[in-house]
Amino acid sequence: ETGVTQTPRHLVMGMTNKKSLKCEQHLGHNAMYWYKQSAKKPLELMFVYNFKEQTENNSVPSRFSPECPNSSHLFLHLHTLQPEDSALYLCASSQAGGAGGPNEQYFGPGTRLTVT
Amino acid sequence: QKEVEQNSGPLSVPEGAIASLNCTYSDRGSQSFFWYRQYSGKSPELIMSIYSNGDKEDGRFTAQLNKASQYVSLLIRDSQPSDSATYLCAVRSSGSARQLTFGSGTQLTVLP
Numbered sequence: 338e339t340g341v342t343q344t345p346r347h348l349v350m351g352m353t354n355k356k357s358l359k360c361e362q363h364l365g366h367n368a369m370y371w372y373k374q375s376a377k378k379p380l381e382l383m384f385v386y387n388f389k390e391q392t393e394n395n396s397v398p399s400r401f402s403p404e405c406p407n408s409s410h411l412f413l414h415l416h417t418l419q420p421e422d423s424a425l426y427l428c429a430s431s432q433a434g435g436a437g438g439p440n441e442q443y444f445g446p447g448t449r450l451t452v453t
Numbered sequence: 454q455k456e457v458e459q460n461s462g463p464l465s466v467p468e469g470a471i472a473s474l475n476c477t478y479s480d481r482g483s484q485s486f487f488w489y490r491q492y493s494g495k496s497p498e499l500i501m502s503i504y505s506n507g508d509k510e511d512g513r514f515t516a517q518l519n520k521a522s523q524y525v526s527l528l529i530r531d532s533q534p535s536d537s538a539t540y541l542c543a544v545r546s547s548g549s550a551r552q553l554t555f556g557s558g559t560q561l562t563v564l565p
Contacts, residue, residue, distance in 0.1 A: 379555045379558070425496075446496050
């Protein structure tokens with residue numbers, strides 16, 4: 338495996354279900370991100386993990402719960418979602434570089450989530 | 454509110470022409486700038502990064518940055534139908550080591 342991988346690629350779930358999205362990066366990075374991409378809207382940053390520590394949570398509802406067990410793996414646990422949560426969920430990774438350093442983020446293929 | 458603005462398009466250019474994509478940003482302290490290409494149904498792919506004023510060339514792509522005008526652009530020379538995609542501008546703002554703010558993207562169509 339190379340780059341950033343995500344599973345599953347497609348997910349259909351009911352509003353009462355619990356599911357998890359998985360992301361793995363093979364780039365030796367130490368920062369990982371979850372983004373949401375809805376139709377006709379800019380990419381929305383959800384969570385940032387730096388060296389396994391959550392450093393940013395952009396006012397994301399509690400029905401989305403991230404987990405980062407190590408610098409290579411990132412999960413997004415989903416429960417009691419709403420139909421408006423249907424979107425493409427993207428994972429990305431980068432070096433953790435400081436304020437003056439590069440921050441090139443590389444994306445995984447995404448999980449297309451549909452909430453029924 | 455830190456903002457990144459792009460013309461949504463669609464922008465159509467004939468094959469072989471130069472496509473010019475523009476982006477403005479509100480945070481004067483922004484330090485790093487990126488262009489991503491996103492094909493329909495796919496994830497964003499990083500194609501260019503630029504950190505200093507001026508031009509940066511990579512193959513058929515040239516990124517241009519003017520921090521005084523808070524403006525960054527992407528030129529695609531000899532456009533090909535395979536360049537048809539949505540191009541996303543992303544900016545790393547001051548005060549955040551990792552957070553990127555994305556524009557809504559410009560849809561480019563290269564006509565054969």
